[in-house]
Amino acid sequence: MIRLDNVSKTFYQGNKKIEAVKNATLQVNKGEIFGVIGFSGAGKSTLIRCINFLERPTEGTVSINGVNLAGLNGAQLRATRRRIGMIFQNFNLLSSDTVFDNIATPLYLVNTPKKEIVRKVRELLNLVGLQEKESVYPAQLSGGQKQRVAIARALASDPEILLCDEATSALDPQTTDSILDLLLEINKKLNITIVLITHEMHVIKKICDRVAVMENGEVVEQGKVLDIFSNPQKPITRNFIKSIFDVNLPEPLLKKLESQQDPGKIFRISFIGDHVGEPVLAELVTKFSLHPSILYGNITQIKDTTFGTLIIQVTGSDEAIKAGMAYLEERELRIEVIPHAG
């Protein structure tokens, strides 16, 4: 549905060259929620702005439903943009218009008949839960309510795609969650493909199906959110995951374990979905005569899937440990050895 092929965007400030996006290739499928995460200045905004050509890529191609945007003339590009809604960190509403008029903006732009506008705007007010606010001005709304108005406005032209540039970054955690729930609802109910960028892993974990991690203008890692969580490849990705659950054992504890008579081995076991709740530790004891002790446990929800992490210390003969872990891997649990301190 959305394809970026080797997209680069370079800015020149005086004679300084800023490569905001370097060689980004990614594909967003119809109906999914695709997240892009990265630190400030990583190039996320530039990347998402390339999708509707607010920023023209210096190199590479952007295509929507197979149509290369670079080949469109002004009117065609505007028509395409109407199929792509966009919301922003700062909401970007017209301060001189009421909530109703703000939401109706995309319809006014193409001279939609008045009756149709009223019908559509009321429907959207309902969807975002702001029925009572239709004749109020943005200045009288809270941040969360302003973002709801912005979402309703973005949906007024019945887009297939919704781009969200840090849509929740100006909001408190509770409001963030309510906006994310709304985005999820829109995605499911209206089957709108969503691309969102954020610097918060929490946002990715809560609603995204797939994620791309950006660093210094490059997409360094991408894939299903579950895979990225259970098996991150790049240090920056691990850092982001650590920001919501820290699965590293404290150094003093590792030292203490090491000084034990039989330090055994330390493993991290990841459970995904149906495997959560299986009695694996008991099986290590009964089938392999191993002695597992639990050092850390965590269970969390990644969008629709439950994801558990367990760190255990196992003592027993080397062969038994090997066999035991092989058995767990056969059960499709992800096993990782954590080296002792030192």
Place this chain on the structure above:
Amino acid sequence: MLAKYFDHFGEFGDLYGQALRETGIMVGYALAISTVIGLFFGVVLVVTRRDHILPNVVVYQVLNVIINILRSLPFIILMVAIIPITKWIVGTSIGIKGAIVPLVVYTAPYIARLMESALLEVDRGVIEAFQAMGATRTQIITRVLLKEARPALILGLTIGTIGLIGASAMAGVVGAGGLGDVAIRYGYQRWKPEVMVTCVILLVLAVQLVQSLGTWIAKRLRKR
């Protein structure tokens, strides 16, 4: 003493009436024309900037320089310097007609600058949101720039109008009359302090009125 002051209205009342009318006509026409021209060039000065919706370095730079040149001339000099142009446009360089042309040449660039600074305050994010919605440039100018900047535009026009009232006081030089002319001819040259006082009071009142009106409208338009 106050009674003596009021006595002079018997003699000068009609003169004041006519002077007010002349000032009103000069300022009214010059303001209307200058606003149209100033607003147009104000918009051009904003949208042709490098990072705006219709970037054009040449247009921007040329306009910028012309406005700076016009803005650096004091009104009294400008009025005399452009006499040939005034004659060519309205057929005469004296009287009210002859004063309106230099008043416009003086005020329009000023208003253009005032409109420019008002329009520059419009949130770039909103413009971007409109681009993302597929708005045309014309729609962005009318529906975002001019609309969002309305309170600031009104305040700018207020300042421009007050400047214009000030300049119009010098129009007596080309025989256009007005309050300033009465103040000079009667108050100063014929040494009638009561006339000078009245002219000053009338000018102060006019400026107060314009400023209050402008502030009031701007406040009503501001929705925050």
